[in-house]
Amino acid sequence: MTATPINPKELTPELRKQLGVKARRETAFTAEDVAAHALRCLAAIAGLSRAERDRVLRHAQKLNRLKVRGD
Numbered sequence: 001m002t003a004t005p006i007n008p009k010e011l012t013p014e015l016r017k018q019l020g021v022k023a024r025r026e027t028a029f030t031a032e033d034v035a036a037h038a039l040r041c042l043a044a045i046a047g048l049s050r051a052e053r054d055r056v057l058r059h060a061q062k063l064n065r066l067k068v069r070g071d
Contacts, residue, residue: 006021008021008022008023008024009023011023045057
């Protein structure tokens, strides 16, 4: 006699918390999507020197952090 596994998605959030069970996150943003977007970003700044690209990307990260906190 084997026990049937419980699907965490079928439990309510309160019950999952009580049992200490976490539901896996599902993402449609695959590693291939990440790579494609990264290449598009780099293509936009391809004419800059390496130091200039580094500076622009660091500034973009800073703006992203500020934007996220402001949401």
